[in-house]
Amino acid sequence: MKKIDSFLLKSFIGPLIFTFFIVLIILILQFLWMYVDELAGKGLDFKILSELLYHFALTFVPTALPLGILLASLMTFGNMGEFSELSALKSSGINLLRIMRPLIILIGIIAIVSFFFSNNVLPYSTNKARTLLYDIRKKKPDINIQAGTFYNGVPDFSIKISAKDPVTNRLDNLIIYDHRQRRGNYAVILADSGYMKPTRDESGLIMTLYNGYGFTELEEKPVVNSQKKFPSRKDYFKEQRIVIPLSGFDLQRSEDGLLKTGPAMLNISQLTYTIDSLNKKYTNKLNREFKNFKNVKLYPERNLPQHISAENQTDLQSHIRKFDTKDLFDSLSIKEKKAVVAKAIERLKEGIAVLDEKNETQHYEIRTIKKYEVEWNKKLTMSLACLIFFFIGAPLGAIIRKGGLGTPAVISIFFFVIYYVISISGQKLVEEDVVGTFAGMWAATYLLLPVGIFLTYKATTDSVILNIETYLMFFTKVKDFLYRIFINEAKNNSRLN
Numbered sequence: 142m143k144k145i146d147s148f149l150l151k152s153f154i155g156p157l158i159f160t161f162f163i164v165l166i167i168l169i170l171q172f173l174w175m176y177v178d179e180l181a182g183k184g185l186d187f188k189i190l191s192e193l194l195y196h197f198a199l200t201f202v203p204t205a206l207p208l209g210i211l212l213a214s215l216m217t218f219g220n221m222g223e224f225s226e227l228s229a230l231k232s233s234g235i236n237l238l239r240i241m242r243p244l245i246i247l248i249g250i251i252a253i254v255s256f257f258f259s260n261n262v263l264p265y266s267t268n269k270a271r272t273l274l275y276d277i278r279k280k281k282p283d284i285n286i287q288a289g290t291f292y293n294g295v296p297d298f299s300i301k302i303s304a305k306d307p308v309t310n311r312l313d314n315l316i317i318y319d320h321r322q323r324r325g326n327y328a329v330i331l332a333d334s335g336y337m338k339p340t341r342d343e344s345g346l347i348m349t350l351y352n353g354y355g356f357t358e359l360e361e362k363p364v365v366n367s368q369k370k371f372p373s374r375k376d377y378f379k380e381q382r383i384v385i386p387l388s389g390f391d392l393q394r395s396e397d398g399l400l401k402t403g404p405a406m407l408n409i410s411q412l413t414y415t416i417d418s419l420n421k422k423y424t425n426k427l428n429r430e431f432k433n434f435k436n437v438k439l440y441p442e443r444n445l446p447q448h449i450s451a452e453n454q455t456d457l458q459s460h461i462r463k464f465d466t467k468d469l470f471d472s473l474s475i476k477e478k479k480a481v482v483a484k485a486i487e488r489l490k491e492g493i494a495v496l497d498e499k500n501e502t503q504h505y506e507i508r509t510i511k512k513y514e515v516e517w518n519k520k521l522t523m524s525l526a527c528l529i530f531f532f533i534g535a536p537l538g539a540i541i542r543k544g545g546l547g548t549p550a551v552i553s554i555f556f557f558v559i560y561y562v563i564s565i566s567g568q569k570l571v572e573e574d575v576v577g578t579f580a581g582m583w584a585a586t587y588l589l590l591p592v593g594i595f596l597t598y599k600a601t602t603d604s605v606i607l608n609i610e611t612y613l614m615f616f617t618k619v620k621d622f623l624y625r626i627f628i629n630e631a632k633n634n635s636r637l638n
Contacts, residue, residue: 145230146243149217153244156216161209168201169194179278193277196270203259203523208557210248211530215549217244218538227539237601241535248531256524260408263520268406286312286337295346295385297321311336315350330355332381340384348383355381404516412517419510423503430499504574511572518582519568525586526560532593536600560585 172194173180180190221227230240286292291301298321303314312335319328332353339346359372407415473481533556534549541548567581575581 145235145240149240149243150247152221153213153217153247157209157213160212160216161205164205164208164212165198165201168205169198172197172201176274179274185277189273189277193270193273196266196273199266200263200270203255203263206251206255207523207526207530207560208553210251210527211534211556212549212553214244214531214534215538215541215553218535219541219543219549220538222539222542227542237536237539238597244531244535245528248527252524252527255527256520259520259523264406264408267403271403271406298385310338315353317348317350324358328355328357330381346385348385350378350381350383352379353381354378404513407513407516409517409520412513416510416513416517419506419513423506423510426506427503507574508572511574511578514578515568515571515582518578522564522582522586529586529589529593530556530560532597533589536593536596539600540596556589560589563588 218227227237227240231237286294286300286302286305288302288304291299293299297319299318301316302312305312313333315330315332315335317330317332318326319330320326322328330350330353332350334352335348335350337346337348354375354377357374357376359374404412404415534553537552538549541552543549563585564582567576567584570576571578571581
């Protein structure tokens with residue numbers, strides 16, 4: 142039996158590593174596709190990009206692991222079924238659950254490791270990845286002036302060129318508007334050609350211009366009862382250098398704790414503490430706001446004389462509230478009734494407006510609490526998904542008896558899409574407080590777990606659940622049954638006629 146266990150483990154671990162890294166690469170490519178516009182043109186060096194991809198790759202591990210297990214289990218047991226290895230083991234008196242036992246133990250260990258990874262490594266990697274992505278978003282793109290359009294990427298300058306030599310980087314027919322004085326287009330420089338290059342420490346930009354002139358509008362002193370003369374100055378040059386300080390073009394690294402308060406950056410114990418604190422804060426605020434609303438809008442306190450004692454004031458307030466309002470209202474004149482009704486409607490509208498405002502605030506606070514609860518449950522569901530996908534993939538591979546990467550990949554993607562859609566839909570419903578946290582976050586688990594148990598049972602009993610001839614025979618029997626009913630009905634009608 143040890144040889145069989147060793148054979149199963151060797152047959153499974155290779156496809157698992159292979160499929161896991163394939164799925165991980167696909168998720169990284171998806172990330173690059175989503176953020177390519179924010180990364181392109183920033184002049185990021187290979188070290189920064191490698192660090193960004195490394196931390197984001199770690200955040201994708203809990204998602205890639207269940208899909209890799211599903212695909213690897215399908216491939217392993219599909220290959221064993223295709224080459225009659227499962228049939229040989231079963232004919233020796235070994236049932237499928239005994240064959241799966243070493244892999245069940247291995248997947249259980251992987252699920253536990255996945256939980257500890259999600260609880261300890263994932264918060265750190267998510268924090269580092271999002272902080273670095275935030276810094277990259279703040280970084281200005283590299284200077285890339287295109288011919289025919291004004292380029293405003295250089296601080297306080299607007300530059301336009303007619304042509305650019307790709308070999309020498311020479312710029313032809315430059316028009317440069319200087320906005321450093323914040324006076325609009327008060328200064329413009331026209332040059333026949335020029336070059337742009339950064340300083341040695343890359344803290345500034347040197348523009349060398351040739352054969353041109355600069356036109357500058359001078360400030361005119363206000364003179365009473367005199368027409369404006371709009372003074373200006375025109376300077377010709379054969380060569381001119383302008384040094385422009387650059388800020389924001391280099392990557393400014395933020396502190397690691399900048400985004401550490403988000404739900405994805407906390408472990409189980411921190412999430413539990415935060416959820417408990419937010420719930421207590423929300424409950425206390427809700428009770429306080431209801432008490433204020435009741436005293437101010439629902440049962441407003443009357444201003445009683447100051448010389449009455451506190452006990453008498455309480456008794457008097459209680460006595461006032463016990464008034465028969467109908468008799469009191471009937472005793473008023475028509476004019477007084479109109480005034481009372483108008484005042485009541487006004488207070489009702491005020492109360493409704495206050496309730497609507499409080500409802501929006503409370504809904505936002507509930508959504509915040511739900512996000513932390515979602516992250517708390519996600520650390521458990523993603524780890525348990527490893528076991529669920531194994532109990533779907535292993536028996537399904539034994540039933541279809543197809544190895545390789547083709548059919549298993551299609552089936553794996555099908556089940557993973559179902560799991561992903563149910564998980565995301567449940568998460569959205571939980572965050573909007575439509576369903577409970579357990580019902581929404583564990584929906585994919587308690588919907589797909591029975592599927593895994595059913596497939597395991599069918600594979601253990603050598604079911605032909607995926608044999609098309611079985612379904613053809615079933616529909617043939619249904620057709621014969623309906624045909625017999627139709628014939629008997631026709632015979633009965635003929636006898637009656």
